[in-house]
Amino acid sequence: xxxxxxxxxxxxxxxxxxxxxxxxxxxxxxxxxxxxxxxxxxxxxxxxxxxxxxxxxxxxxxxxxxxxxxxxxxxxxxxxxxxxxxxxxxxxxxxxxxxxxxxxxxxxxxxxxxxxxxxxxxxxxxxxxxxxxxxxxxxxxxxxxxxxxxxxxxxxxxxxxxxxxxxxxxxxxxxxxxxxxxxxxxxxxxxxxxxxxxxxxxxxxxxxxxxxxxxxxxxxxxxxxxxxxxxxxxxxxxxxxxxxxxxxxxxxxxxxxxxxxxxxxxxxxxxxxxxxxxxxxxxxxxxxxxxxxxxxxxxxxxxxxxxxxxxxxxxxxxxxxxxxxxxxxxxxxxxxxxxxxxxxxxxxxxxxxxxxxxxxxxxxxxxxxxx
Numbered sequence: 001x002x003x004x005x006x007x008x009x010x011x012x013x014x015x016x017x018x019x020x021x022x023x024x025x026x027x028x029x030x031x032x033x034x035x036x037x038x039x040x041x042x043x044x045x046x047x048x049x050x051x052x053x054x055x056x057x058x059x060x061x062x063x064x065x066x067x068x069x070x071x072x073x074x075x076x077x078x079x080x081x082x083x084x085x086x087x088x089x090x091x092x093x094x095x096x097x098x099x100x101x102x103x104x105x106x107x108x109x110x111x112x113x114x115x116x117x118x119x120x121x122x123x124x125x126x127x128x129x130x131x132x133x134x135x136x137x138x139x140x141x142x143x144x145x146x147x148x149x150x151x152x153x154x155x156x157x158x159x160x161x162x163x164x165x166x167x168x169x170x171x172x173x174x175x176x177x178x179x180x181x182x183x184x185x186x187x188x189x190x191x192x193x194x195x196x197x198x199x200x201x202x203x204x205x206x207x208x209x210x211x212x213x214x215x216x217x218x219x220x221x222x223x224x225x226x227x228x229x230x231x232x233x234x235x236x237x238x239x240x241x242x243x244x245x246x247x248x249x250x251x252x253x254x255x256x257x258x259x260x261x262x263x264x265x266x267x268x269x270x271x272x273x274x275x276x277x278x279x280x281x282x283x284x285x286x287x288x289x290x291x292x293x294x295x296x297x298x299x300x301x302x303x304x305x306x307x308x309x310x311x312x313x314x315x316x317x318x319x320x321x322x323x324x325x326x327x328x329x330x331x332x333x334x335x336x337x338x339x340x341x342x343x344x345x346x347x348x349x350x351x352x353x354x355x356x357x358x359x360x361x362x363x364x365x366x367x368x369x370x371x
Contacts, residue, residue: 020116053157054157057132057157064131067104069335073325074131076236076327076330076335077127077330079124082120082346110150117151118155130224132235135223137156137221138151138154138220139217140220141218143216154219159180160176162174163204163206169229174189175190177218189213201213238328241321242321245324321336340369
């Protein structure tokens, strides 16, 4: 009798273990599904992994071209900041030493610098890169004989590591760059523009790799939304909401389209059904003509879904657009170019003027930080 009870308990125990294992497998499948396409931030001591940053930058660049909401937001930001142009000059006294303003103007008028920095088009391009990638590494190669300085933006995906002072993480020493030219793997270390030690070695050993140090090409890094030494573009925060707004408009368009087609119910008996169906089909026509007909027997019934009480209004998705605008630091009235059915023109004008003042302050702060 005891052996029978023990066997029953063992069978119940094994059944419980089996159920728990199945439940655990279900939980793991759900977690894998929810984590698809995401990286754990805490898995990398340096913040976002290089692969994650690259993937997000590519998605942001595509959205800035293909998504109307993101494209408009990025273009508006660039237009607010750089659309009126920028005048740079130095107040000095040329008769008392070097004419500094002439040197600055010569730098800005250099054709090579105009292509990458001086013109409004070049500044807009760099602004778009900050919005999508969050990083601009401005390299300043200098001719050792003439002192001529050019400005070049290094590809952010080629910057594999930023070396800082081991005792002061806020002091940057080098930007390490890995890239390939004609199957030749190159490793270059660019010093930060503020780093100028007494001893300047030609080689830097870091992480088992030897880097050539380019002391003649210092780098000035411009980062936005900095996370542990690397930048993240504003599009990163706005993109999920822009996609939600896009899906809402697609659903709203499908709903509106469905309401443009009506179903008519016609019931009859016997051999008159075919003749009635032909008459209805002829009356409705073909092609894109609105309205469809159906012929049913007396025992069948077909009705359209009632839309009583349903809200069919594109303005319902406005909060989604507002969240996308918040990610890009733009008011929704400016982002959509429409104050909405509930907003007055005066209120929209005040908001627009306030946004202009905000961007003017941001523009000034940005130029002060660069210069």
